[in-house]
Amino acid sequence: MSTTQDLYPSRNGQPARLMERLDPVIYSRPDAPMPVARSLIESYEKNGFVILEDVFTPAEVAVLQQESQRLRDSRELAGLEQTITEPDSSEIRSIFKVQSISELYRRLAGDQRLVNLARYILGDEVYLHQTRLNYKPGFRGREFYWHSDFETWHVEDGMPRMRALSISITLTENNEHNGALMLVPGSHRHYVVCPGETPENHYQQSLKKQELGVPPDDALRTLVEQGGIVPAYGRPGSVIVFDCNTMHGSNSNISPWPRSNLFFVYNAMSNQVVEPFCGLAPRPEFIAARQQIAPLTAIATDFSQWAPQAPQFQGSQQLQEKNPNEHPDSAHRRKDRRHQHEPVSPSA
Ligand SMILES: O=C(O)CCC(=O)C(=O)O
Numbered sequence: 001m002s003t004t005q006d007l008y009p010s011r012n013g014q015p016a017r018l019m020e021r022l023d024p025v026i027y028s029r030p031d032a033p034m035p036v037a038r039s040l041i042e043s044y045e046k047n048g049f050v051i052l053e054d055v056f057t058p059a060e061v062a063v064l065q066q067e068s069q070r071l072r073d074s075r076e077l078a079g080l081e082q083t084i085t086e087p088d089s090s091e092i093r094s095i096f097k098v099q100s101i102s103e104l105y106r107r108l109a110g111d112q113r114l115v116n117l118a119r120y121i122l123g124d125e126v127y128l129h130q131t132r133l134n135y136k137p138g139f140r141g142r143e144f145y146w147h148s149d150f151e152t153w154h155v156e157d158g159m160p161r162m163r164a165l166s167i168s169i170t171l172t173e174n175n176e177h178n179g180a181l182m183l184v185p186g187s188h189r190h191y192v193v194c195p196g197e198t199p200e201n202h203y204q205q206s207l208k209k210q211e212l213g214v215p216p217d218d219a220l221r222t223l224v225e226q227g228g229i230v231p232a233y234g235r236p237g238s239v240i241v242f243d244c245n246t247m248h249g250s251n252s253n254i255s256p257w258p259r260s261n262l263f264f265v266y267n268a269m270s271n272q273v274v275e276p277f278c279g280l281a282p283r284p285e286f287i288a289a290r291q292q293i294a295p296l297t298a299i300a301t302d303f304s305q306w307a308p309q310a311p312q313f314q315g316s317q318q319l320q321e322k323n324p325n326e327h328p329d330s331a332h333r334r335k336d337r338r339h340q341h342e343p344v345s346p347s348a
Helices: 038-047 058-073 103-109 112-122 149-157 217-227 313-321 328-337
Strands: 017-020 049-052 083-085 092-096 126-134 144-147 164-170 181-183 190-193 239-243 248-250 261-268
Touching (some): 038 049, 038 112, 058 103, 103 126, 103 261, 112 164, 126 149, 190 217
Antiparallel strands (some): 049 239, 092 126, 126 261, 164 261, 181 248
């Protein structure tokens, strides 16, 4: 059990309820240089998310999609613990810790368009708490029920404060048919204390179908009556940035069109995880990073120029043994660029 004070208790026998958020949403000072237009930052602060279209060019998206297909087709990958199948079929639902099996995605997680935004919002150097690729295959891709990521990261991973965010890069179109992400504006300001008690190894069930750490109907109704629901439709290459406590979920995909999105979770260096607040053993490293934590270096990359890489599965160990967050040629840049917030596109 963590010795850090539990400011956001949940699943501990208390009745379910809504409580106010105790942490800021935007951590940088208002006069700090902004990596995107002020209106976008204000929208993020008010709603708990912002959708940025066309952050990656069609040529870059094509390269990112090829990599997604390569991973999906890999027989080696199917046997790894970090590969999660759908609850009722052997189709791949999610691959976790993608930076350990893909040099391209490792580089992408350090892209300056993403890292500078995360740094600005969190007001700190950042590292990767979790990464995943959710395939949401056509016909049988199952839903992700409503949840706040922070509730699970706090209870099961020991993330102390709300000082983390997700950046989701859409690899396919997300539309009204294929199970686009849905978000509840303003929900990030309220923490849902959830009922129930966390069983051991809960992740083995929850990554396929989450039933604990989800809001009771009344709490969800209240949040949605206050804020509504916004679907994150968009072209591939868009970016959805959302606060760790924003209520979100997505429907099943019974359309023929897959909906594949990458998720990178950036946590503030000052908010590294402690012992899980549920008192159980921490979840495995592929779900929640605890070892070799190091700040990311923001690097400019044109992914359309990325040379195809040889399959990396036997190299996944090597990638994990190195500093998992840092590209080999980036160390010399860290000193110069740590506190800069270079502009990212789009700037509208
Ligand atoms: O991929 C989605 O639609 C939702 C993903 C999500 O909420 C999760 O993986 O926690």
